[in-house]
Amino acid sequence: MFAPVNTQDPSVIDETKSSSTSIEESYDDLISRHKNERKQLISRITALKKSAGNKKRKKEIQAEVAKLENDLQERHKQEIKEHQMKYGVMNEDKKKEDNNSDQDESNEDITDILLARINAKQVEESPRQPAPPPQQDRRKKQSRRQRRQERRRLEMQDQDSDEAADQVNKQEIEKNAMAELTKSMGLTIKEIAPNGHCLYNAISDQLLLQHNIPIDYKQLRGKVAAYMRENSDDFLPYLASQTGEICSKEQFEEYCNGIENTAVWGGDLEISAIAKLYKIPIHVVQVGAPLLKFSDDEFRDKEPIFLSYHKYMYGLGAHYNSLNKY
Helix, strand or coil, rough: CCCCCCCEEEECCCCCHHHCCCCCCHHHHHHHHHHHHHHHHHHHEEEEECCCHHHHHHHHHHHHHHHHHHHHHHHHHHHHHHHHHCCCCHHHHHHHHHHHHHHHHHHHHHHHHHHHHHHHHHHHHHCCCCCCCCCHHHHHHHEEEEEEHHHHHHHHHHHHHHHHHHHHHHHHHHHHCCCHHHHHHEEEECCCCCCCCCHHHHHHHHHHHHHHHCCHHHHHHHHHHHHHHCHHCCCHCCEEEEEEECCCCHHHHHHHHHHHHHHCEEEEEEEHHHHHCCCCCCEEEEEECEEEECCCCCCCCCEEEEEEEEEEECEEEEEEECCCCC
């Protein structure tokens, strides 16, 4: 199935497959999809770099590429964690654990052999000790296996705790930095519900407040899909198929249907389409990166609308909010 490379929130390839389909996804299918999405991202990044014309555009593309790569990595990590929380550790993980356990036992057996050879003379000179009964030997191996499993469990527990603490820390840092950044621009954050439609709801809020254009997220999704179908040549070069090729017209139609009829997250392509559709510049404020401006040069006479982009605001991934003037 065609899986476009997109930017966003739990938005970026985004508000994504787990939220846009009721079909259960196996662990193998999840990993396979992640590989395909990474290939698609590489193709999109290549297309973006080829489109750079001047130094200003190159800097914007560098910021956009960094955002795309980070969003995809964060979302993949979160999807794997959610899958394991929902279904438990997958069979593949169990196989790896068993393989590691078998390898540990093999290493220990080799060590025992070497030690036996080193102490050969001592063995010859001392009275020969009877070999341990088979049952006692099995108990020793079982005890070693249990100790290794417990050690791995504690290591994984510590890793999960570190990741959780790191996530909380990133959320707090980004929250404070975003508050300072928007305040310096004379803007205040209006929080949008993280329901899979945050980009469209944030833009809908801005269109009403800044330009008196009433529209809800469903209508906006339909208009975006229609605009992209009518201007497919402007968007096709930025979408890749699973083989890394520019997607076909049929795949592009499937992508547009997803925008219109599902909760798939939107990103840079959709923002660009909305800016051109309404002939209004859109500015995206983000921490640690330059201000992203869409259609700013084309519609300089129009008042831009402002969005804030948050990478760590919610556990599921990235998110868009609306920014209002004081």
